[in-house]
Amino acid sequence: MNGRLIAIGDIHGYNLPLQTLLQAIDPTAEDIIVTLGDYIDRGPDSKGVVDTLIQWGEKTQIVALMGNHEEMMLDVVRGDEPHHAWLKFGGIETLDSYHFNGDMDFLPPEHLAFFESLGDYFVHDEFFFTHAAYDAQLELEDQPVEMLRWYSLRAGIPAPHRSGRVAVVGHTANPDAQIVDVGHLICLDTRCYGGGLLTAMELPSKRVWQATPEGDLLP
Incomplete structure (x- = not known):
């Protein structure tokens, strides 16, 4: 592979730091950007986050994984679950970003296609990526959704996964805004949504880019 492999943690509606990181990384068509899920909820601009990822997906290879917040939203949009739990965990901010007017078909077609395209996991070289975690004894294709999207x-x-690969995950926010390795x-x-940072990491070099919720790049 000639390009870089870079993962980005939970974005949660913070479009400014996402744009800052992508501009600093400046990915090419040969690079792979793995986004670990939770694009929406809590932050001020979930719609803008999805717009940004779709736009950058035309320039580089975006591999977008499903987070538990996307799962909650899709369950509500599809009528499979009541809205109460999703709204409690940041859904109101997401609806506001889409100028929700009571119509549950609030997602533009390209956004719905984006959410429906999200994967459960991604494997590349000596790494695998999921939103939350994994069962160390099960192959990735056999992982329960609870582990992939919800486990804290x-x-x-x-324990180390049976494949021997290194897991790269998000979901469990570090209150000290530190990477757990x-x-x-x-x-x-x-924990970008809680006043922390949005983090990107290149692998295997572990080079890091970080931005504040206001969109300022850390030196």
Whole structure:
């Protein structure tokens, strides 16, 4: 592979730092940008985040994974679940960003296509990527959705995966805005939505880019 492999942690509606990171990274058509899920909710501009990812997907290879917040939203949009839980966890901010007027068909067609295209995991060389975590004993194609999208590392960090690959995940926000790296697992959720940072990491070099919620790039 000639291009770079770069992962971006949970964005949660913060479009300014996302744009800052992508401009600083300046990915080419040969690069792969893996976004770890939770594009929406809590932050001020979920719609803008999706617009940005779609636009950059025309210039580089965006591999976008499904987070638990996208799962909650899609369940509501499809009529499979009531809206209460989603709204409690940031759905109101997402609806506001789409200028919601009571019509549950509020997603533009290209946004709905984006959400429906999200994957559960991605494997590349010695790394694999999921939103939340994994069962160390199961092959990736056999992983339960609960582990991939909902499991919190606060309940315990999984053992090394049977594949021997390093896991790169998000979901469990570090209140100190620090990257968690235990060797066989790296967590890039540095709590942008809670006043922390949005983080991108190139692999395997572990070069890091970080931006504040206001969109300022850290030196």
